[in-house]
Amino acid sequence: MxxxxxxxxxxxxLAEPGAAGKERDRRFMDRVFTPSERAHILDSAAxxxxxxxxxxxKEAAYKIAAKLREGVVFAHRAFEVEPxxxxxxxxxxxxxxxxxxxxxxxxxxxxxxxxxLASERAACAAFPPKAGGGAAEWWRLSAGILxxxxxxxxxxxxxxxxxxxxTPSERARLLARRLVERWDVHGAEIVRLWRxxxxxxxxxxxxxxxxxxxxxSLSHDGRFVAAAVLGPA
Numbered sequence: 001m002x003x004x005x006x007x008x009x010x011x012x013x014l015a016e017p018g019a020a021g022k023e024r025d026r027r028f029m030d031r032v033f034t035p036s037e038r039a040h041i042l043d044s045a046a047x048x049x050x051x052x053x054x055x056x057x058k059e060a061a062y063k064i065a066a067k068l069r070e071g072v073v074f075a076h077r078a079f080e081v082e083p084x085x086x087x088x089x090x091x092x093x094x095x096x097x098x099x100x101x102x103x104x105x106x107x108x109x110x111x112x113x114x115x116x117l118a119s120e121r122a123a124c125a126a127f128p129p130k131a132g133g134g135a136a137e138w139w140r141l142s143a144g145i146l147x148x149x150x151x152x153x154x155x156x157x158x159x160x161x162x163x164x165x166x167t168p169s170e171r172a173r174l175l176a177r178r179l180v181e182r183w184d185v186h187g188a189e190i191v192r193l194w195r196x197x198x199x200x201x202x203x204x205x206x207x208x209x210x211x212x213x214x215x216x217s218l219s220h221d222g223r224f225v226a227a228a229v230l231g232p233a
Contacts, residue, residue: 005116005139007215007230008063008100010056012111013222014048023047032058032076040083049111053104056113057081061093061100063217064117067201068098114143114217114228140233142179146171148223152178159208163192163199168220173202176216176227180204183214183231190216204229 013019022028029038037054044050058079065072065079079095081102093100093115102115146152152174156164164170173190180188188206192199204214214231 006064006067007116007217008060009114009217009219009228010059011219011221011224011226012052012056013224014109016222023051052111054081056111057093057102060113060115141230142182143228145226157189159191160189168225172218172225172227179229
């Protein structure tokens with residue numbers, strides 16, 4: 001069974017140095033955001049939160065695009081977030097012909113964004129406001145966040161260690177494995193596959209073969225690591 005939806009996620013630690021008041025950095029704003037995005041951020045009641053929501057949406061969308069196209073370049077302004085009405089928790093990101101829907105969780109000290117690309121048949125149904133029938137029965141999303149100091153059990157396999165570059169990267173994989181176990185799938189690994197163009201984005205695999213009914217996305221920033229897994233309902 002092939003995955004019908006692709007997901008991406010991004011977490012932003014709002015306590016990281018330079019996060020507060022970043023909207024006053026004109027060069028950064030001009031480089032990363034389109035004119036309409038800048039206007040939306042600066043007109044917001046909470047510009048710093050609006051900035052990092054928009055940033056996280058672009059990051060999540062890029063992670064989806066990178067799964068669909070080899071060697072896609074992350075040109076921030078090419079991923080345009082349609083302005084939402086504050087304090088909306090949902091929006092969309094457009095990149096070329098891709099239409100990516102995103103939603104946020106905004107906490108006191110972090111922003112977490114999850115995005116999905118749906119097939120035409122299932123568009124707008126990946127994250128229904130209430131559990132219901134139809135497309136919502138086909139797939140299930142599981143996501144989690146770990147703060148600094150929170151423990152997660154387990155050890156990485158040799159295959160997983162090949163693409164790990166930091167302790168947060170390790171913790172994100174262990175968290176994702178715990179999420180996959182909610183489907184009663186055991187022995188799964190979160191690995192990156194070596195391709196002719198380099199390492200692939202993370203995938204869920206078992207015995208060296210990708211489990212194509214699942215998609216996974218990892219993220220970490222500052223004190224937080226996050227993971228999201230999509231699988232059959």
